[in-house]
Amino acid sequence: MKVKGFLGVLALGVVAVTLASCGASTDKQSKDDSKVGSKTLNLMVASEVTTLDSLNMLDFPDAVVQTAIFEGLYALDSDEKVTPGVAKELPEISEDGKTYTIKLREDAVWSNGTKVTANDFVYAWKKLADPAEGLVYSFLIQQTILNGAEVVTGEKPVDELGVKAIDDYTLEVQLSEPKPFFTSVLTFPVFFPQNQEFVEKQGDSYGASSDKVIYNGPFTIKEWKQGQLGWDLKKNETYHDKKNVKSDTIHYEVIKESSTALNLYDNDELDVATLTGVLASENTTHPDFISKPTAIINYVRLNQKRDGQATPLANENVRKALALGLDKKTMAEKVIADGSNGLDGMIPSGFVGNPETNEDFRKQAGDVMSFDKKAALSYWEKAKKELGKSTIEVELMVTDDGVYKKMGEYLQGNWEENLPGLKISIRSMPTEAALNFARESNYDMFLIYWAPDYQDPISTLNVFKTTNAMSYSNPKYDELLEKASTTYALDLEKRWETLIEAEKFLLEDTAGTVAVSQRNDAILQKDTVEGIDYHSYGAPIVLKGAYKK
Structure with missing residues (x-):
C-alpha cells in the first residue's frame, strides 16, 4: 500500500513488489563466501524510494526500505x-x-x-x-x-x-x-x-538522504539520496536483535522494465526479479518461477469534481456504465498476463476471513458489478441523455511503470468500444508526479493500485468516506462505515455483515469506483535465496530474515 483522500498506501504509486532480505554474520563469515551473510543479495524495485522519513511514506519501495531501517x-x-x-x-x-x-x-x-x-x-x-x-x-x-x-x-x-x-x-x-x-x-x-x-x-x-537519518531497525542505508537509482542496505550493528539479521549487505537497483530485469537475472546480476505482462506469462515454466498471490488490487479512481467543476464522473449512470463495461477477465489474461485475476469487488480474495467462521470475505460477499456489456450500454445511453451529449470526453491518468501503461491503453480501447461516444485521452507520468496530481484531485480517472494498510476490510472501504480526493460522498455509505466502527465495534459478526453491505453499496448502488484486478506477483528467484517473507498488508516484504546462500 496504500490513503483516504489520496492513494493509500500503500495506496500509492505503481511498482512491482520488491524483494529484500537481511541476515547476521561475523567477521569470520564475511571472509567466507559459503557462510550465511557473506554474500551480497541483489534485488530490485520498480520505482525510486521517495523519502526515508517514515511519516512521509508514499510507495512500496518506501515501505520496504523503511521497514528494513526502522x-x-x-x-x-x-x-x-x-x-x-x-x-x-x-x-x-x-x-x-x-x-x-x-x-x-x-x-x-x-x-x-x-x-x-x-x-x-x-x-x-x-x-x-x-x-x-x-x-x-x-x-x-x-x-x-x-x-x-x-x-x-x-x-x-x-x-x-x-x-x-x-x-x-x-x-x-x-x-x-x-x-x-x-x-x-x-x-x-x-x-x-x-x-x-x-x-x-x-x-x-x-x-x-541517508546521512540525515538515524536508524533503529535491522539495517542502515548507505549512499542514498532522493532520486537515487541504486543503494545498499547494511546490517545495523546497534540493532537489538542483530543476531537474527542474516545478510551483511543488500544491494538495490531501480528497474522499471521486465525485459531489463530478466536480462540482469539471466546474467546473475539480480537474485530476484519481478516480471509483468508477456514476459511473466512466457516464464511460468521457468524452474525459478514463483507465482505469489497478493492482497494488492488495481482499481480506477473516478473523480467527480476537478478544479471546482463537476466532471462527467459526477453522473451516476456514467460511473455504472464504466463499472459494468469493462472486460476485466480478458484484461487480466491478455494484458497483465502474470497470473493476476479480474476482481469484482474491492476486498481481494484470500486477504481476510469472517471472525466467526473464517470464510473469506470475497467468497461470502460474492461478485459485485461483473462485466455486463448490455447493462453497461443501457446506463451509458441514460447518461448521454442526462448530460445532453452524444460524445463524452474524459482523461485517464496512469503511471509510466511497466504494465500500467498497457493497462491504461486496454481500458481506453475496451471502454471506447463498449460505450459508443466515449473518448478517453491518456496522461502518463512518473509515479510520484501522478500521486501528487491525485492528492490535489487534478484528474478525471486514475488507474492505480491499493495495498491494505492493515488486515481488515475497513482499511480499503474507508478510502471512500467523506471527505476524499475523488469527491465521492454518500451519507448512507458513511453511516454503514460508522456503524461498523462504533455500533458494532464489539459485535464482530454484525460488523462483518455491515462491511459486506458497505462494499456492495459503494460498487453496485453508487458505482463510486471501478475494481479492476487482484495482483499476482510473477517472480524469478534463485535457489540460493532463502528466508524471504511476503505479506498481504503493510510493507509487502519484511526484510529481516532472508539471505543468499
Whole structure:
C-alpha cells in the first residue's frame, strides 16, 4: 500500500513488489563466501524510494526500505502474525477495548546510541496528526486514536491526541472506539518512532538522504539520496536483535522494465526479479518461477469534481456504465498476463476471513458489478441523455511503470468500444508526479493500485468516506462505515455483515469506483535465496530474515 483522500498506501504509486532480505554474520563469515551473510543479495524495485522519513511514506519501495531501517512497536512474522518489535510483548487491552498499554524493551537504541523510548512514538504520532504537517497518512490517526479526528481537522490541539508516555518504556494509547485490528495497524511504517532532537536538528532535510537519518531497525542505508537509482542496505550493528539479521549487505537497483530485469537475472546480476505482462506469462515454466498471490488490487479512481467543476464522473449512470463495461477477465489474461485475476469487488480474495467462521470475505460477499456489456450500454445511453451529449470526453491518468501503461491503453480501447461516444485521452507520468496530481484531485480517472494498510476490510472501504480526493460522498455509505466502527465495534459478526453491505453499496448502488484486478506477483528467484517473507498488508516484504546462500 496504500490513503483516504489520496492513494493509500500503500495506496500509492505503481511498482512491482520488491524483494529484500537481511541476515547476521561475523567477521569470520564475511571472509567466507559459503557462510550465511557473506554474500551480497541483489534485488530490485520498480520505482525510486521517495523519502526515508517514515511519516512521509508514499510507495512500496518506501515501505520496504523503511521497514528494513526502522522498527516499530510490532512487526509481522512469516505467518503474518503480529509479533513484538520495540515492544516487549503484545499490548494489554482494557475490557472496553479502548485503552492499550504497551511496554517497550529497554535495549532498543538508535544508531547514534540514543535509547528508543515511548516519547519517540508520542512525538512521531503527534506529528503525523498535526494538520500543519499535512501528512497523507494522518487519516490512520483520524480513524483510530482518541481525538484523532478533531486533531487532524484542527478542532483540537495536538497535545489532546490520545497517546502519552507513562514513563520512558510505557506507552498508553486511547482509541476513539474499539478497533479489533489496531495492533496490526501499528506494524505500518507511519507508526514507527522518530527521535525528536535529531529530526528537528535536520529540519526540512530529514529523510532526504541517508546521512540525515538515524536508524533503529535491522539495517542502515548507505549512499542514498532522493532520486537515487541504486543503494545498499547494511546490517545495523546497534540493532537489538542483530543476531537474527542474516545478510551483511543488500544491494538495490531501480528497474522499471521486465525485459531489463530478466536480462540482469539471466546474467546473475539480480537474485530476484519481478516480471509483468508477456514476459511473466512466457516464464511460468521457468524452474525459478514463483507465482505469489497478493492482497494488492488495481482499481480506477473516478473523480467527480476537478478544479471546482463537476466532471462527467459526477453522473451516476456514467460511473455504472464504466463499472459494468469493462472486460476485466480478458484484461487480466491478455494484458497483465502474470497470473493476476479480474476482481469484482474491492476486498481481494484470500486477504481476510469472517471472525466467526473464517470464510473469506470475497467468497461470502460474492461478485459485485461483473462485466455486463448490455447493462453497461443501457446506463451509458441514460447518461448521454442526462448530460445532453452524444460524445463524452474524459482523461485517464496512469503511471509510466511497466504494465500500467498497457493497462491504461486496454481500458481506453475496451471502454471506447463498449460505450459508443466515449473518448478517453491518456496522461502518463512518473509515479510520484501522478500521486501528487491525485492528492490535489487534478484528474478525471486514475488507474492505480491499493495495498491494505492493515488486515481488515475497513482499511480499503474507508478510502471512500467523506471527505476524499475523488469527491465521492454518500451519507448512507458513511453511516454503514460508522456503524461498523462504533455500533458494532464489539459485535464482530454484525460488523462483518455491515462491511459486506458497505462494499456492495459503494460498487453496485453508487458505482463510486471501478475494481479492476487482484495482483499476482510473477517472480524469478534463485535457489540460493532463502528466508524471504511476503505479506498481504503493510510493507509487502519484511526484510529481516532472508539471505543468499
